[in-house]
Amino acid sequence: MAERKRGCLGCSFPILIIIAVVFLALFVIGFLAGPIGQNMIGDVGLPDWMKVPSPEPHLPAPELFSVFGLPITNTILASWITVIVLVVISYVVTRRMKIVPSRLQTIFEALLGWLFDLCKSIAGDKNARRFYPVIATIFLYVLFNAWLSLVPGFGSIELIEHKPIPENAHIEIIPAEGDKPEHKVVLVDHKEYEIINVDGKEMIEVRHELIRGANTDVNTPLALAFISFFFVAYFGLKSLGIGWLRQYFNFGPFFRSFGNIFKGKFDFMGVFAGVIEIIVGFLELLSRFITVISFTFRLFGNMTAGEILLLITAFLIPWILALPFYGLELLIGAIQAFIFAGLTLVFVTMAVTPHEGEAY
Amino acid sequence: MNRWVAALRLTGVGFFIAACILIGTFTGLWLDGKLNTEPLFMIGGLLVGLVVAIYGVYRMIRPLMGNKQDKENG
Numbered sequence: 001m002a003e004r005k006r007g008c009l010g011c012s013f014p015i016l017i018i019i020a021v022v023f024l025a026l027f028v029i030g031f032l033a034g035p036i037g038q039n040m041i042g043d044v045g046l047p048d049w050m051k052v053p054s055p056e057p058h059l060p061a062p063e064l065f066s067v068f069g070l071p072i073t074n075t076i077l078a079s080w081i082t083v084i085v086l087v088v089i090s091y092v093v094t095r096r097m098k099i100v101p102s103r104l105q106t107i108f109e110a111l112l113g114w115l116f117d118l119c120k121s122i123a124g125d126k127n128a129r130r131f132y133p134v135i136a137t138i139f140l141y142v143l144f145n146a147w148l149s150l151v152p153g154f155g156s157i158e159l160i161e162h163k164p165i166p167e168n169a170h171i172e173i174i175p176a177e178g179d180k181p182e183h184k185v186v187l188v189d190h191k192e193y194e195i196i197n198v199d200g201k202e203m204i205e206v207r208h209e210l211i212r213g214a215n216t217d218v219n220t221p222l223a224l225a226f227i228s229f230f231f232v233a234y235f236g237l238k239s240l241g242i243g244w245l246r247q248y249f250n251f252g253p254f255f256r257s258f259g260n261i262f263k264g265k266f267d268f269m270g271v272f273a274g275v276i277e278i279i280v281g282f283l284e285l286l287s288r289f290i291t292v293i294s295f296t297f298r299l300f301g302n303m304t305a306g307e308i309l310l311l312i313t314a315f316l317i318p319w320i321l322a323l324p325f326y327g328l329e330l331l332i333g334a335i336q337a338f339i340f341a342g343l344t345l346v347f348v349t350m351a352v353t354p355h356e357g358e359a360y
Numbered sequence: 361m362n363r364w365v366a367a368l369r370l371t372g373v374g375f376f377i378a379a380c381i382l383i384g385t386f387t388g389l390w391l392d393g394k395l396n397t398e399p400l401f402m403i404g405g406l407l408v409g410l411v412v413a414i415y416g417v418y419r420m421i422r423p424l425m426g427n428k429q430d431k432e433n434g
Binding site: 118121122280283284286287290291293294297298339342343345346 | 362364365368369371372375376378379380383408411412415416419
């Protein structure tokens with residue numbers, strides 16, 4: 001038996017020490033280059049390319065170009081990339097399926113198998129097979145949208161566009177300060193742009209990210225929430241027919257009791273209970289619609305907050321500080337994908353169960 | 361009972377309450393702006409939002425409460 005080498009985490013001690021020293025050096029340089037170090041210690045003469053410009057998070061996704069009048073934004077590009085990655089992965093994984101699976105096949109078999117078991121435990125054997133394709137699609141799409149947006153290139157490649165200054169725009173002259181000479185700025189749509197000279201003409205410089213995580217555009221979560229809503233409604237109507245709509249528009253008891261008045265039987269409690277049923281149905285309907293909103297903003301909020309958190313940490317102490325937060329974002333992406341897919345599954349299971357209590 | 365179902369239902373509670381109250385209040389504000397009836401519809405919308413929130417949360421946790429009672433009784 002070979003002698004076991006001393007070490008930790010599969011590395012020998014000298015390599016571990018080298019890694020630690022490199023990390024420490026990067027941390028110190030990052031600290032000096034970032035705004036915290038600059039404020040505490042002052043400029044130590046680091047080259048300009050090391051200094052990080054202050055981050056500018058944008059909420060609305062800018063339009064990059066349009067196809068047949070349809071605006072294509074950077075988040076749409078990102079979602080196309082997600083779709084392509086998913087298609088390529090599924091092709092590679094299923095191209096040569098083996099009884100003894102390869103590593104990639106094992107990962108995806110474990111992931112999808114776990115998801116299928118979850119479907120079965122919530123929806124039951126028969127329904128799990130019906131719901132699984134949609135649930136797994138939502139899960140994988142949200143998960144890969146979140147994880148791919150952590151890949152370098154997302155949010156870091158910029159498109160620079162020169163646009164003419166809009167008429168009637170308010171131009172302000174900023175006096176020279178420190179290294180910066182006197183320059184003009186203009187306020188367009190509540191944003192400040194610097195005016196630069198391009199071929200003798202005064203233009204404004206607009207910077208867009210080329211691709212940005214699709215989940216950070218409110219339209220993607222909203223579209224997913226609508227898909228989830230219509231999926232639930234479709235299976236509810238298909239399984240229970242009109243009975244599914246009765247939980248929202250329950251006028252039956254009211255009109256029956258009301259009809260009884262004309263037959264000479266005055267049933268005040270019946271009419272009252274009927275009115276209560278109608279109000280409960282209305283509340284149920286409202287809460288269904290609000291669920292769409294809460295689905296949307298949970299995903300959008302978590303993903304956007306994560307993006308901004310990464311921007312800020314990478315700005316404060318470049319390189320090292322953002323690393324643990326990348327780990328956090330991996331976890332949050334997985335949790336959000338699970339919540340989105342899982343809640344859709346719970347709602348659709350409730351919708352196809354005649355008496356809701358049995359769904360549990 | 362499936363513990364995943366309970367966990368998933370409960371993740372929705374916070375966002376549901378916030379969404380109900382915000383939507384009620386802002387719909388009320390919008391109606392007030394249109395009809396010049398400030399603050400009638402805002403208060404109305406807030407109340408409707410609160411009622412929907414309470415009802416929705418009750419619906420979400422009712423199955424969990426029911427199961428506990430079943431266990432205690434049985």
